Amino acid sequence: xxxxxxxxxxxxxxxxxxxxxxxxxxxxxxxxxxxxxxxxxxxxxxxxxxxxxxxxxxxxxxxxxxxxxxxxxxxxxxxxxxxxxxxxxxxxxxxxxxxxxxxxxxxxxxxxxxxxxxxxxxxxxxxxxxxxxxxxxxxxxxxxxxxxxxxxxxxxxxxxxxxxxxxxxxxxxxxxxxxxxxxxxxxxxxxxxxxxxxxxxxxxxxxxxxxxxxxxxxxxxxxxxxxxxxxxxxxxxxxxxxxxxxxxxxxxxxxxxxxxxxxxxxxxxxxxxxxxxxxxxxxxxxxxxxxxxxxxxxxxx
Amino acid sequence: xxxxxxxxxxxxxxxxxxxxxxxxxxxxxxxxxxxxxxxxxxxxxxxxxxxxxxxxxxxxxxxxxxxxxxxxxxxxxxxxxxxxxxxxxxxxxxxxxxxxxxxxxxxxxxxxxxxxxxxxxxxxxxxxxxxxxxxxxxxxxxxxxxxxxxxxxxxxxxxxxxxxxxxxxxxxxxxxxxxxxxxxxxxxxxxxxxxxxxxxxxxxxxxxxxxxxxxxxxxxxxxxxxxxxxxxxxxxxxxxxxxxxxxxxxxxxxxxxxxxxxxxxxxxxxxxxxxxxxxxxxxxxxxxxxxxxxxxxxxx
Numbered sequence: 001x002x003x004x005x006x007x008x009x010x011x012x013x014x015x016x017x018x019x020x021x022x023x024x025x026x027x028x029x030x031x032x033x034x035x036x037x038x039x040x041x042x043x044x045x046x047x048x049x050x051x052x053x054x055x056x057x058x059x060x061x062x063x064x065x066x067x068x069x070x071x072x073x074x075x076x077x078x079x080x081x082x083x084x085x086x087x088x089x090x091x092x093x094x095x096x097x098x099x100x101x102x103x104x105x106x107x108x109x110x111x112x113x114x115x116x117x118x119x120x121x122x123x124x125x126x127x128x129x130x131x132x133x134x135x136x137x138x139x140x141x142x143x144x145x146x147x148x149x150x151x152x153x154x155x156x157x158x159x160x161x162x163x164x165x166x167x168x169x170x171x172x173x174x175x176x177x178x179x180x181x182x183x184x185x186x187x188x189x190x191x192x193x194x195x196x197x198x199x200x201x202x203x204x205x206x207x208x209x210x211x212x213x214x215x216x217x218x219x220x221x222x223x224x225x226x227x228x229x230x231x232x233x234x235x236x237x238x239x240x241x242x243x244x245x246x247x248x249x250x251x252x253x254x255x256x257x258x259x260x261x262x263x264x265x266x267x268x269x270x271x272x273x274x275x276x277x278x279x280x281x282x283x284x285x286x287x288x289x290x291x292x293x294x295x296x297x298x299x300x301x
Numbered sequence: 302x303x304x305x306x307x308x309x310x311x312x313x314x315x316x317x318x319x320x321x322x323x324x325x326x327x328x329x330x331x332x333x334x335x336x337x338x339x340x341x342x343x344x345x346x347x348x349x350x351x352x353x354x355x356x357x358x359x360x361x362x363x364x365x366x367x368x369x370x371x372x373x374x375x376x377x378x379x380x381x382x383x384x385x386x387x388x389x390x391x392x393x394x395x396x397x398x399x400x401x402x403x404x405x406x407x408x409x410x411x412x413x414x415x416x417x418x419x420x421x422x423x424x425x426x427x428x429x430x431x432x433x434x435x436x437x438x439x440x441x442x443x444x445x446x447x448x449x450x451x452x453x454x455x456x457x458x459x460x461x462x463x464x465x466x467x468x469x470x471x472x473x474x475x476x477x478x479x480x481x482x483x484x485x486x487x488x489x490x491x492x493x494x495x496x497x498x499x500x501x502x503x504x505x506x507x508x509x510x511x512x513x514x515x516x517x518x519x520x521x522x523x524x525x526x527x528x529x530x531x532x533x534x535x536x537x538x539x540x541x542x543x544x545x546x547x548x549x550x551x552x553x554x555x556x557x558x559x560x561x562x563x564x565x566x567x568x569x570x571x572x573x574x575x576x577x578x579x580x581x582x583x584x585x586x587x588x589x590x591x592x593x594x595x596x597x598x599x600x601x
Contacts, residue, residue, distance in 0.1 A: 201390035204360050207378040209407035209457070219403065223394045299394040299437070 029081050036080035041069050079270045087270040088277070102262060104254055110282055113244060113255035116172075117286070120179025121240045125233060128184045132191025132229070133221060142192065149185070157182035157243045161250060171251040175244070182243035183236040190232025194225030223299070230294045237290050241283050256282055303333035304493055305357070305461055310366035312352050326352060327520040329366070332512065337491040341504040343552065344514025344523075345560060350497045354465050357495060358384050370460060380408050383454040387466040389446040391438040397449050398434040401425060401456055408457035424452040428482055444475035448482065455486050462487075464496040468503065477536050480506065488533065501552050505530070506539055513555050516564040522580040523563050524555060529585050544585045551583065 041060055043051060051068065054060045060068040079087075095107030104112075135142040157178050164174045198221060206220045222229075248257030256278045263271025310330050313323040326349035334340050342350045355361035357368050359378035367374045370381065383404075384390075391400050401421045409417065425434050428448035438446055447467060454462055467483075468476045480503065487494065498504055504511045511526040530542050539545055 199390075201386060201388065202392060204358075204378070204384070204386075205390055205392065207360075208358065208380070208382070208384060209404055210378075210380050211403075211407055215407075219395075220392065223392075226394070299439075 032081050036078050038070060041067075043068060079273065084270050084273045084277075088274050091274060102254070106256075106259075106278060109254060109256050109259055110278065112253070113248065113257060113282060114286070116175050116248075116253070116255060117179055117240060117244045120176040120244070121183045121237065123176075124180040124183035124236065124240070125187055127180075128187035128232070128236070129191050129222075129229060132188045132232075133195050133217070133225075135188075136192040136195025136225070137221070149188070153185045153189075155181075157239075158246055158250065161247070165251070171253055175247045175251050175253045178247040179240045179244050183240040186235035186239060187229065187232040190228045190235070191225060194228025194232075195221055197228070198224045227298045230297050234290065234294065237287070241286065245279060304336035304338075304371060305334040305495070306369040307332040307334075307353070307357070308366050308369055310353070310356060310363040310368065312349055312356070312361075313364040325519050326517055327514075330522060332522065334493060334495065336493055339487065339494045339496070339507055339509045340512060341496045341498055341508040341510070342512045342514060343498060343501065343504050343556070344520065345516050345556065347517040348514040348520035348560075349517055350514055351465055354384070354463050354495060354497050357461065358382050358463050360384070380457050381460040382463060383457055383459040383461075384463045384465060385447070385450045385454045385467045387469050389438070389443075389450045389470075391446055391449055391453075393438050396435050396437055397425065397430055397441070398422075400438070400449055401453055404453045404457050420456065424456040427455075427486060428452045442475075444471050444479055447471055447479060451479070451483060451486065455490065455492075458490065459492060462492045462494045464494060464498075466497055466499065469499065476503075481536065483507070484533070501549055501556075504552070505545065505548055506534055506536060511552065513552065513560065515560050519564060521564075523560055524581045524583055526552065527582065527584040548585050551585075 051060070055062070055068065058071050061071045063069045091106045095105045097103075097105040098108065135145060160181050161174060161178055164177050165171065168174055168177065202220050202224050206216045211220065244255070245257030245260070247253070248255040249261040252258060252261075256275060259275040259278070260272050263269075263275055307330050311328040312326040314326065316322060316324055326347075330353065332340075342353065344350050352361055356363045357375075359375055359382065362376070367376065369375070375382070392403070395403065398421060401424055402417060405417050405421045405424075406412070409420070412420070422431070422434070425431055428451060430445060430448055430452070433441060433445060438449070441449070447470075450467070454464075468479060471479065484507065494507075496504075496507065505528060508528055511528060512522055513524045513526065514520050515523040526548065528544075528548060530539060530544055530548075
């Protein structure tokens with residue numbers, strides 16, 4: 001009986017938290033709606049001349065019965081939820097269109113960004129794990145390289161951009177390399193730590209069984225360090241995700257990051273808000289994917 | 302010439318205070334072990350018995366002296382000496398089968414997949430783990446884990462089997478069952494065994510000779526007990542053997558009193574004289590002479 005009560009209590013908690021989430025969502029959207037409501041034009045207190053100037057500037061347009069209202073095409077401030085929703089539906093209705101060099105559908109943009117992200121992240125992970133294993137196994141190499149890592153690690157990946165752009169002369173590759181620079185350090189540090197703190201017994205077993213270098217690496221060292229490596233990959237993953245957006249913005253490479261900048265240049269804040277939302281969704285789904293892979297790689301003792 | 306010989310091995314550690322004389326765990330240990338002999342080392346914590354085992358395994362280095370196996374010095378780990386660890390040391394991301402297979406494959410690199418599989422399952426069956434073959438160590442009890450450890454150690458058919466307090470972390474009831482399994486496997490292969498334990502009953506049940514260490518630091522071999530109780534020995538009947546409690550009491554007396562008295566010396570060098578004489582060998586005969594059940598002889 002006691003167990004049953006506990007189970008039902010847990011379920012209630014789950015619903016309560018979901019309900020709370022929903023309430024918070026409603027509250028935030030309501031707040032957004034209320035703070036972005038367009039003001040109604042009130043001509044009281046304005047002289048005839050002032051109104052003429054405003055009309056001339058197209059700030060206001062004539063409405064029925066000889067009055068004026070604010071020009072909806074020149075809305076002030078941040079657009080409300082309804083405008084952004086309308087814009088999003090419009091964007092998602094033709095996700096794979098291509099009009100000219102800069103106007104690609106949102107589906108294309110998501111694919112560009114995902115590709116760029118994974119290329120940089122995967123290359124960085126391979127390099128980081130490789131170097132991490134070497135410095136984890138060899139204290140002398142670790143101590144020799146450590147000062148360099150300590151200086152290179154705090155440099156923002158974006159700081160490399162001008163140098164990379166000059167040397168590789170290709171913005172597409174540069175964007176990938178910026179992601180690479182963002183993703184390499186956490187995985188490298190964690191791999192080295194994981195290899196270093198591998199239980200001595202596993203290495204003892206490996207040396208008693210006279211395992212070859214290859215078997216030792218792939219059957220003992222890497223799987224043993226896997227939990228630490230995965231933890232490092234997780235941090236790298238987040239860092240790379242953060243880096244890909246400004247890399248696209250600065251380099252003008254098409255993608256969801258660049259979308260925010262295009263829309264800003266278009267002075268279209270609905271577009272900016274839409275792009276921010278898409279970045280969130282892309283990051284979230286990549287993170288879910290990562291967790292799936294990570295769970296398969298860890299073990300319990 | 303003996304099969305396995307510990308020749309004047311000593312182990313020193315750096316003085317924990319950083320300066321002063323290095324700390325001597327044991328010094329000039331000489332021990333000759335015959336082929337197919339089951340030898341057990343018993344002593345208090347800190348006498349360096351596990352260190353001795355690790356030196357034989359090649360996992361630790363002796364400060365002086367060396368280990369000779371079949372006339373050749375051994376100083377690195379190898380497939381000819383397998384270890385059963387107190388904390389099992391199974392690879393946690395591999396299943397029972399994969400753990401055994403890793404060892405079988407390593408010992409027989411030119412075998413086919415089927416041969417390796419068949420041989421691995423043979424050893425899994427020997428320790429009655431067929432049903433758990435596809436489980437990972439995390440899902441096993443301590444007893445089951447150590448069965449895997451034993452199977453892994455036996456399946457590479459080593460010249461010397463090194464058991465480092467193999468049953469210390471296993472509950473008393475299971476311990477007996479696994480001891481029987483160990484004996485069963487050992488009767489088949491007759492590997493030379495070097496075991497370290499705290500358990501006096503275990504030592505008497507399994508060993509041909511029991512090596513008693515004096516207390517550390519500066520530990521040395523205090524006495525060597527030859528156990529004459531005939532094999533096969535059964536856990537349930539060995540206690541009825543007329544010699545059993547005499548041997549047991551003798552060892553316990555050693556551990557409680559003499560191991561402390563015989564150590565005493567603060568410096569290794571003082572012990573030199575007696576170390577050269579060799580330890581006292583106590584033989585418990587199967588048929589004791591009427592006047593005494595102890596026959597003492599000192600071997601040089």
